[in-house]
Amino acid sequence: MKFHAKEDISLPRQIVFDHVSDFERLEKRAMRRDIEVKRTSGQGPLDVGTAWRLKFQFRGRSRKAMSEIVRFDAPEIVEIETETSGIDLRTQVDLIALSPTRTRLALSFDMTARTLSARLLVQSLKLAKGSIEAKLSERLEEYGRELESRASA
Template identity: 45%
Template sequence: MKFSTKEDIEAPIGDVFDMLCDFETFERAAMRRGSEVQRADTKTVPGVGMSWNAVFSLRGKRRQVEIEMISFDKPDEMVFECRSQGLMTLLNIELVALSKNRTRLMLSFDIKPLNLSARLLVQSLKLAKTSLTKKFKLGVAEFAKTLEERHKRV
């Protein structure tokens, strides 16, 4: 099951990519929302092999996820593989320079079940795909807006 969207950001591609590489800010944001996030690697610069372990609550259950960066192509693309109980998810973040000060952010999220219970979960998500897609697109639009505002402040 795949979700994808794109948003345009009023900022140069290099600046947008650098903001997306500020992983400590994302870790703190997740922790403020009640998640436990811990780096699982010792890399000092962003790149392939970076990984995190996260624990969060979803639908009343505690979920664990392992996240690993599997592709890093500065300033164009980052791909993350997320593994959880029975699910494998690929998160693809792609940037395209539209002009000197305008960047298109393309984000896709592909969920693949690995066992029967995960297959049932994905099947139930498919029933709500329209509303989930709308929420996903709104969330990415808000995220793009915050990146744009962060760029203006600098």
């Protein structure tokens, strides 16, 4: 099951990449949404192998997940693999320079179910794929506008 969204941002690719790969800020953002985040691979710079342990509520149950950076090609691609409750999730962030001052941020999620209950969840997500991708596009647009306003401030 795949989900895609893209947004054009009026900033150079390196600046967008710096924001997208600012995992400390992303960790704080997740914590504000009641997601417990703990980096398990030390405090050095981000690279392949950097990992986090996540704990969150989903559909009324406490869930745990492990996320790890599997590809980190600055300033073009960040790819993260996440394992949780019978689901493998691969997240890929691609940054394409449209011009020296404009960047396309493309986000994709590829979900694979390993258990029967996970297959049922993925099947229900397939039924709502259009609305999920619309929400994802909306959030990505908000994120792009936030980056632009932060860079201009």
